[in-house]
Amino acid sequence: xxxxxxxxxxxxxxxxxxxxxxxxxxxxxxxxxxxxxxxxxxxxxxxxxxxxxxxxxxxxxxxxxxxxxxxxxxxxxxxxxxxxxxxxxxxxxxxxxxxxxxxxxxxxxxxxxxxxxxxxxxxxxxxxxxxxxxxxxxxxxxxxxxxxxxxxxxxxxxxxxxxxxxxxxxxxxxxxxxxxxxxxxxxxxxxxx
Amino acid sequence: xxxxxxxxxxxxxxxxxxxxxxxxxxxxxxxxxxxxxxxxxxxxxxxxxxxxxxxxxxxxxxxxxxxxxxxxxxxxxxxxxxxxxxxxxxxxxxxxxxxxxxxxxxxxxxxxxxxxxxxxxxxxxxxxxxxxxxxxxxxxxxxxxxxxxxxxxxxxxxxxxxxxxxxxxxxxxxxxxxxxxxxxxxxxxxxxx
Numbered sequence: 001x002x003x004x005x006x007x008x009x010x011x012x013x014x015x016x017x018x019x020x021x022x023x024x025x026x027x028x029x030x031x032x033x034x035x036x037x038x039x040x041x042x043x044x045x046x047x048x049x050x051x052x053x054x055x056x057x058x059x060x061x062x063x064x065x066x067x068x069x070x071x072x073x074x075x076x077x078x079x080x081x082x083x084x085x086x087x088x089x090x091x092x093x094x095x096x097x098x099x100x101x102x103x104x105x106x107x108x109x110x111x112x113x114x115x116x117x118x119x120x121x122x123x124x125x126x127x128x129x130x131x132x133x134x135x136x137x138x139x140x141x142x143x144x145x146x147x148x149x150x151x152x153x154x155x156x157x158x159x160x161x162x163x164x165x166x167x168x169x170x171x172x173x174x175x176x177x178x179x180x181x182x183x184x185x186x187x188x189x190x191x192x193x
Numbered sequence: 194x195x196x197x198x199x200x201x202x203x204x205x206x207x208x209x210x211x212x213x214x215x216x217x218x219x220x221x222x223x224x225x226x227x228x229x230x231x232x233x234x235x236x237x238x239x240x241x242x243x244x245x246x247x248x249x250x251x252x253x254x255x256x257x258x259x260x261x262x263x264x265x266x267x268x269x270x271x272x273x274x275x276x277x278x279x280x281x282x283x284x285x286x287x288x289x290x291x292x293x294x295x296x297x298x299x300x301x302x303x304x305x306x307x308x309x310x311x312x313x314x315x316x317x318x319x320x321x322x323x324x325x326x327x328x329x330x331x332x333x334x335x336x337x338x339x340x341x342x343x344x345x346x347x348x349x350x351x352x353x354x355x356x357x358x359x360x361x362x363x364x365x366x367x368x369x370x371x372x373x374x375x376x377x378x379x380x381x382x383x384x385x386x
Contacts, residue, residue: 042273
């Protein structure tokens with residue numbers, strides 16, 4: 001069981017203070033491509049795993065992200081809150097839960113994430129593969145059975161944070177949090193912005 | 194001389210359509226750390242180089258970014274426009290113009306970028322080194338001589354794009370642009386979102 005850390009409180013406060021803005025639940029996730037270059041895209045935050053520091057988001061098992069993460073499981077989120085001028089850079093290990101997951105508690109996290117999506121959001125996982133040339137039409141919303149479990153392509157991705165770099169532009173404050181050997185111990189250091 | 198491409202027109206339109214929102218000039222830049230993990234942070238767009246496709250932003254020569262870029266010059270910008278629901282992922286080569294630059298036209302780009310900053314923005318380059326433990330107080334605004342040229346730590350960074358992945362969420366449209374052998378030739382392909 002991870003302890004809820006100081007940065008996690010700051011992030012919880014930012015989420016509340018920015019909740020009136022739809023895009024406050026979006027962040028940018030950087031990974032490393034197979035060819036060694038960086039990749040970066042917007043992702044929707046799907047909450048923490050229970051009371052831990054682990055962040056959740058979803059992705060399509062047919063997207064480039066999956067191969068990139070298998071090859072190099074490190075990720076860095078950049079989450080900028082436009083209303084409060086705060087930035088969280090969250091670096092850690094990415095962990096994919098796909099349709100082939102065997103472990104029960106992980107399968108159930110994936111199921112829960114699926115049923116947490118709107119029917120409209122589920123559609124993209126039933127449509128044609130991302131990044132392939134546009135040929136087919138997307139399936140219609142009315143074709144989705146709301147009680148049906150996750151589509152094969154649906155993946156839940158977890159980020160287990162190891163470092164957090166917090167910047168508060170209005171206060172001109174920057175704090176770097178580092179996780180030592182295990183998830184229980186975080187150190188923090190105030191640095192120049 | 195590069196040709197102004199289709200994605201560049203789309204981006205110009207997005208900048209106009211989102212201009213009333215201050216944060217529309219911010220994007221997230223991903224690079225690769227020396228240890229092979231991704232890095233990601235918010236950066237302020239400082240315009241294109243003249244009529245080219247080359248994007249400009251500034252950074253502190255004492256930040257981690259510089260070492261990362263020297264080690265691996267590839268970058269990917271993720272630019273999400275919150276009002277129009279458009280995303281541009283711009284991948285390319287990063288190119289730093291620092292205080293040691295000898296080439297005149299590049300020196301003059303750096304000078305121009307410096308004088309384009311507010312006096313307040315110039316302050317950060319005169320203050321203590323980023324990421325070092327907070328000790329000194331930041332210099333005061335009144336101490337900046339507005340006619341003085343760039344601080345030593347001031348760097349201009351150029352991104353020369355090679356690939357652009359454009360996503361329009363409202364239209365459910367995605368187009369991938371790729372630059373072939375030279376900067377003149379861009380191909381485009383509409384793909385599934």
